[in-house]
Amino acid sequence: MNTKLTSINDKYLHALSTAADWLTVSEWALKVAELFPDLLANADAQAAKQKNDTTGLREIAARLSSRISSGGFGSQIEVDASERPKKVRFLTPTEQQQHEAEEVEEDLAPLRRIDIIKRDSEQLSVAEQYRIDEFEAISRQLKTYFGLDFEVDHATALLNPKTPGKHHPDNLQLLLKAHNAKKHANNWPRFSFAEQKQYIEAAITLQNLVASRMNVEVETRVMASLLSRLEAVYGS
Structure with missing residues (x-):
């Protein structure tokens, strides 16, 4: 195990980075549990204290989902919300830069479209x-x-x-x-x-x-x- 993985976020992202393809949040949680049994043990202990019927694995999945929704993983993951359940994948630094550049282009695209439509409409x-x-x-x-x-x-x-x-x-x-x-x-x-x-x-x-x-x-x-x-x- 990589000793540099000190934070929980780092461990979550490392687990995702070991996957060759897109994962659902549940599949990601299974990866986390497999690679970091200490996180699963802690989550199991916390789940046992709760009144509702839950498990450590479900708690990890819920935390992953919450961090995705709040942007807690920043630009280090890509989310495909077009499917249900949604899928995620890890982005390398090179992919992150490319992804950020594409997002900028997408953000500017409506303005470019407006300019083109205005220009062509005059004709x-x-x-x-x-x-x-x-x-x-x-x-x-x-x-x-x-x-x-x-x-x-x-x-x-x-x-x-x-x-x-x-x-x-x-x-x-x-x-x-x-x-x-x-x-x-x-x-x-x-x-x-x-x-x-x-x-x-x-x-x-x-x-x-x-x-x-x-x-x-x-x-x-x-x-x-x-x-x-x-x-x-x-x-x-």
Whole structure:
């Protein structure tokens, strides 16, 4: 065992650093218990004094989770909260620097997007701006009437580092928020209108299957109207 690991935080991070891949908090707690039986023994003793039914391992996992939430591990870990339960991994110093640089870029990205949209909007005709406004309105109404988080996406991304796109209606499509997040600054072939219609209808069909369980009221009567409006402004 590394004698330099004096603090509990150091021991937690060391345990995580021995994993080759992402770990859940529970898996991380198991690593801590395996490598540092003294921490587990202390946690077991503290758990035995509590009124609620718990164990030392669960106490370690709870402490790890609390420190993650409070930022107690700083930039030394990366958290993937897109899954349940969330997963974490240890970052080497080089990865930390790269990760911090990427976070700065992500923080600045909205301002860069605003500048690009403002610049390109100055070149739009009235009809082109109307088409963009319709994309945005239809996206909002899909949320209102179907409970679906659609976003207006630039098929050729505005912030793509190699071949950035333009803010123009011929570059727009509607994507579910989860898909748009995965796309990020990548360029995807734009949907044809037939593909866009099929994509929206498939999302609404799935939403219909679970709407009652989610307490969502789906208003299917407006679907044809929204798709007709979208076709009118979609373009080739």
